[in-house]
Amino acid sequence: xxxxxxxxxxxxxxxxxxxxxxxxxxxxxxxxxxxxxxxxxxxxxxxxxxxxxxxxxxxxxxxxxxxxxxxxxxxxxxxxxxxxxxxxxxxxxxxxxxxxxxxxxxxxxxxxxxxxxxxxxxxxxxxxxxxxxxxxxxxxxxxxxxxxxxxxxxxxxxxxxxxxxxxxxxxxxxxxxxxxxxxxxxxxxxxxxxxxxxxxxxxxxxxxxxxxxxx
Ligand code: BG6
Ligand code: MG
Numbered sequence: 001x002x003x004x005x006x007x008x009x010x011x012x013x014x015x016x017x018x019x020x021x022x023x024x025x026x027x028x029x030x031x032x033x034x035x036x037x038x039x040x041x042x043x044x045x046x047x048x049x050x051x052x053x054x055x056x057x058x059x060x061x062x063x064x065x066x067x068x069x070x071x072x073x074x075x076x077x078x079x080x081x082x083x084x085x086x087x088x089x090x091x092x093x094x095x096x097x098x099x100x101x102x103x104x105x106x107x108x109x110x111x112x113x114x115x116x117x118x119x120x121x122x123x124x125x126x127x128x129x130x131x132x133x134x135x136x137x138x139x140x141x142x143x144x145x146x147x148x149x150x151x152x153x154x155x156x157x158x159x160x161x162x163x164x165x166x167x168x169x170x171x172x173x174x175x176x177x178x179x180x181x182x183x184x185x186x187x188x189x190x191x192x193x194x195x196x197x198x199x200x201x202x203x204x205x206x207x208x209x210x211x212x213x214x215x
Pocket of ligand 1: 043044045047115117118137
């Protein structure tokens with residue numbers, strides 16, 4: 001059975017996708033690259049470095065190494081500006097309840113996020129102490145869909161991958177979980193997340209035991 005729940009952060013626990021989008025959009029504008037909300041789907045779950053590569057490819061343009069580094073720094077500065085007011089009111093509906101249900105059921109709880117800002121954000125949301133392990137963008141070398149982030153999370157809490165359940169909102173994250181041989185609940189649209197073990201629109205009103213019964 002499931003003994004560990006691994007949560008993605010952005011788009012699963014907190015509604016930060018819109019701030020990532022605004023910061024990337026601002027950067028794309030500054031580079032003269034057209035970047036739409038639809039393009040932004042490609043960046044969900046994807047690391048900062050890989051996201052910039054995708055944007056440059058969309059614009060059929062390139063940056064030299066120092067400019068590339070500077071663009072990453074600039075994007076994060078803007079992102080941090082946008083999340084300066086972030087607080088528990090932006091926890092996504094149902095996320096906190098499912099965290100509590102996992103805890104009450106005696107399961108391990110881990111974070112598996114590409115974000116290098118994960119600890120800062122969890123502190124702002126007052127959720128840091130809900131996690132037994134945090135594997136974030138500072139701890140992995142291979143971006144989702146590589147399974148590294150989820151495998152490291154499972155190993156940090158000493159649970160076999162086959163006993164782990166991942167919650168993900170991004171196609172790259174669903175693939176990463178499947179590559180880790182874990183069960184995965186996709187939160188969002190079936191067209192994007194169809195390969196997940198189960199797809200739900202979001203966690204609102206969901207009960208962990210009911211979700212697990214459907215896997
Ligand atoms: C993921 C987001 O969780 O983290 C991506 O879905 C983001 O949009 C990635 O690019 C990296 O985040 P950060 O905070 O390190 O720039
Ligand atoms: Mg996400």
